[in-house]
Amino acid sequence: MEAVHGHTNDHSHDDHAHKPSGIMRWVQSTNHKDIGTMYLWFSFTMFLVGGVMALIIRSELFQPGLQIVKPEFFNSMTTYHGLIMVFGAIMPAFVGFANWLIPMQIGAPDMAFPRMNNLSFWLLPPAALLLIAAQFMPGGGAGVGWTLYAPLSTQAGPAMDLTIFAVHILGMSSIMGSINIITTILNMRAPGMTMMKMPMFCWTWLITAYLLVAVMPVLAGAVTMTLTDRHFGTHFFNAAGGGDPVLYQHIFWFFGHPEVYIIAIPAFGVISQVIPAFSRKPLFGYASMVYATASIAILSFMVWAHHMYTAGMPVEAQLYFMYATVLIAVPTGVKVFNWVATMWKGSLTFETPMLFALGFLFLFTLGGFTGLVLSIVPVDVQLHDTYYVVAHFHYVMVAGALFSAFAGIYFWLPKWTGRMYNETLGKWHFWLSLVFFNVTFFVQHFLGLAGMPRRIPDYALQFAEFNAISSIGAFGFGLSQLLFLYIVIKTITSGEKAADRQWEGADSLEWTHLPSPAPWHSFETPPVVK
Amino acid sequence: MADKPQKATLLQVIRMVLSAFLGVRQRREHDRIEVAPVQVIIVGVIAAAIFVITVVSVVRLVIR
Numbered sequence: 001m002e003a004v005h006g007h008t009n010d011h012s013h014d015d016h017a018h019k020p021s022g023i024m025r026w027v028q029s030t031n032h033k034d035i036g037t038m039y040l041w042f043s044f045t046m047f048l049v050g051g052v053m054a055l056i057i058r059s060e061l062f063q064p065g066l067q068i069v070k071p072e073f074f075n076s077m078t079t080y081h082g083l084i085m086v087f088g089a090i091m092p093a094f095v096g097f098a099n100w101l102i103p104m105q106i107g108a109p110d111m112a113f114p115r116m117n118n119l120s121f122w123l124l125p126p127a128a129l130l131l132i133a134a135q136f137m138p139g140g141g142a143g144v145g146w147t148l149y150a151p152l153s154t155q156a157g158p159a160m161d162l163t164i165f166a167v168h169i170l171g172m173s174s175i176m177g178s179i180n181i182i183t184t185i186l187n188m189r190a191p192g193m194t195m196m197k198m199p200m201f202c203w204t205w206l207i208t209a210y211l212l213v214a215v216m217p218v219l220a221g222a223v224t225m226t227l228t229d230r231h232f233g234t235h236f237f238n239a240a241g242g243g244d245p246v247l248y249q250h251i252f253w254f255f256g257h258p259e260v261y262i263i264a265i266p267a268f269g270v271i272s273q274v275i276p277a278f279s280r281k282p283l284f285g286y287a288s289m290v291y292a293t294a295s296i297a298i299l300s301f302m303v304w305a306h307h308m309y310t311a312g313m314p315v316e317a318q319l320y321f322m323y324a325t326v327l328i329a330v331p332t333g334v335k336v337f338n339w340v341a342t343m344w345k346g347s348l349t350f351e352t353p354m355l356f357a358l359g360f361l362f363l364f365t366l367g368g369f370t371g372l373v374l375s376i377v378p379v380d381v382q383l384h385d386t387y388y389v390v391a392h393f394h395y396v397m398v399a400g401a402l403f404s405a406f407a408g409i410y411f412w413l414p415k416w417t418g419r420m421y422n423e424t425l426g427k428w429h430f431w432l433s434l435v436f437f438n439v440t441f442f443v444q445h446f447l448g449l450a451g452m453p454r455r456i457p458d459y460a461l462q463f464a465e466f467n468a469i470s471s472i473g474a475f476g477f478g479l480s481q482l483l484f485l486y487i488v489i490k491t492i493t494s495g496e497k498a499a500d501r502q503w504e505g506a507d508s509l510e511w512t513h514l515p516s517p518a519p520w521h522s523f524e525t526p527p528v529v530k
Numbered sequence: 531m532a533d534k535p536q537k538a539t540l541l542q543v544i545r546m547v548l549s550a551f552l553g554v555r556q557r558r559e560h561d562r563i564e565v566a567p568v569q570v571i572i573v574g575v576i577a578a579a580i581f582v583i584t585v586v587s588v589v590r591l592v593i594r
Contacts, residue, residue: 291550298578299551319589327585334554 030114039096046088074457075143082146104510107190112183134159150237178209192529204269267404278354279346325375352426356407367395388448418517419495432480439473
C-alpha cells in the first residue's frame with residue numbers, strides 16, 4: 001500500500017472545523033473521532049460497572065454459604081454483569097475502534113452518515129441507565145440470566161420491562177452503527193483502495209456489520225415476544241397457552257451464536273493489524289484471512305442449537321449441530337495458523353500491544369479448544385450449565401475480545417492522543433492481567449468438571465478452595481484495570497510526544513499519511529492509493 | 531498491472547467459494563480474475579445449502 005501523492009493533512013484546514021466548545025462539542029458531535037472517543041469512554045465506564053457486579057458475584061462465592069448478598073440480588077448480578085459486559089462494554093468498544101479507524105484506514109473524511117452516528121452513540125447512555133435503573137425496581141433486578149430465558153423472563157418483575165427496552169435500544173444503536181459502517185466501507189474508499197487492499201480491520205468490521213444487521217432484529221423479536229407474553233396476553237413461550245419456552249431458546253441462540261462472532265471478529269481484526277506491525281511482515285495469507293472470516297460468519301448461523309443440547313431435541317438435531325460446530329473450527333484454525341505464520345521469521349519485538357495480542361492468541365485458542373470440548377453432545381450433557389462453560393466463554397470474551405481491545409488501545413493510543421503511553425506500566429498491566437485472568441478462570445474449568453453449577457450463590461463444600469482462588473484472582477484482575485485507567489489518563493495528560501508513525505511496522509493509511517495526533521478533520525482530499 | 535483481470539467463469543467462482551469455506555486461498559489467484567459480488571453471493575448461498583444438506587445426510591446415515 002503506497003500513496004502516489006504524499007498528502008499529509010496539515011492544520012491549514014482547521015478553520016473549516018466549526019467545533020462547538022464545551023459539552024456541546026460532544027452532545028452534537030458528528031465527528032467520527034469524537035464519537036469514537038465517546039464510544040470508548042462509555043464502554044470503559046460500563047466495563048467498570050459490569051466489573052463491580054462481577055466482584056460482587058466473586059465476593060459471595062469466596063466462601064460456601066450466604067454471606068454478603070441475598071440470592072435474588074446475586075441472580076440479578078449474574079444477569080446484568082453479562083448484559084452490561086456484552087452490550088455495554090465489549091460491543092461499544094469495538095464500535096469505538098470502527099469509528100476512529102475505518103475512515104482513516106480507507107482514506108475517507110468521516111463516516112457516511114455522521115448525524116446517524118451521533119444518534120447511534122447517544123442511544124447507548126439511556127439504555128445503560130435503564131439496565132442500572134432495573135436494579136431499583138420493585139422486586140429488584142430481573143434474575144433471569146443474560147439470556148433472558150422464558151418462562152423466568154415472562155414471570156419476572158417490572159425490572160424485566162426495563163431490560164427489554166434497554167435491549168431494544170441497544171439493538172437499534174447497533175443496527176444504525178452497522179449501516180453506517182457498511183455504507184462507509186462500500187462507498188467512501190479513497191481512489192485505488194480496492195476491497196482487497198483494505199486493512200484487515202476494515203474487512204472484519206464489514207463482515208461483522210452484516211452479521212449485526214442480520215441478527216439484531218431477531219433478538220428484538222425475541223424480547224418483543226417476551227414483552228407481549230408478559231403484558232398483552234400472547235402465549236408464544238407459554239406451554240399452557242399452546243406456546244413453547246424452548247422456542248425462545250431457539251430464537252435467542254439464532255441471535256446468540258452469531259453474536260459470539262460479532263464480538264470475536266472485530267477482535268480478530270485488531271489482532272490482524274497488531275501482529276504484522278510487531279513482526280515487521282505483512283499479514284500471512286491476507287486473502288485467506290478475508291475468506292476465512294466470511295465463512296466463519298456464514299457458518300455461525302448454522303450452529304446455534306449447540307447452546308441448548310439439553311433443552312430437548314431429537315438425536316438427529318444433536319448430531320447435526322455437533323458436526324456443524326466441529327467444522328466451524330476449521331476456518332478459525334486457519335486464522336490462528338495465519339497469525340503464527342505471520343510471526344514466523346519476523347523481526348519480533350514485544351511492546352505492550354504485541355504482548356496483549358500474544359496473550360489473545362494463546363488464551364483465545366484455549367477458549368476455542370474448550371468450545372470444541374463442549375460441542376461434543378455427550379460431553380456437553382455433563383458440562384452444560386456448569387462452571388466449565390463459564391470458564392470457556394470467559395476465555396473467549398475476556399482473553400479474546402478484551403485483550404484484543406487492550407492491544408488495540410495501546411497500539412492506536414499514540415495516533416489518537418499524539419502521546420505515547422508508559423511502556424513499563426503497560427507491560428505491568430499486561431502481566432498482571434494475564435496472571436490474574438488465569439488465576440480467576442482457569443480453576444473454573446476444574447469446578448465445572450467437578451460438577452459445580454453456574455448462576456448459584458451457594459455451593460457444596462468440596463468446591464471451596466477453587467472458588468476462593470478464583471475470587472482472589474478476580475479482585476486482582478479488577479484492580480489491574482485501574483492501572484490501565486491510570487496509564488491512559490497519564491498518557492493523555494503528560495505522555496511523551498508520539499511520532500507520526502510510532503510503530504515502523506504499521507503500514508495502514510492512518511500511520512503513513514496522518515500526523516499524531518490525527519487532526520480533527522482528515523482526508524478531506526482523498527489520498528490516492530496505488 | 532498491465533493486463534486487466536479476466537471475468538471469472540462459474541467454475542472459478544465455485545472454487546473461490548469452496549476455498550473460502552476452508553479458509554485457505556492464494557492472493558495471486560484473486561488478482562487474476564474479476565468476480566462480481568452477486569456471483570459470489572448466489573454461489574455462496576447454494577454452497578451453504580449444500581453444506582447443510584451434506585451434514586444432514588451424514589447424520590441420517592449415522593442414525594440408520
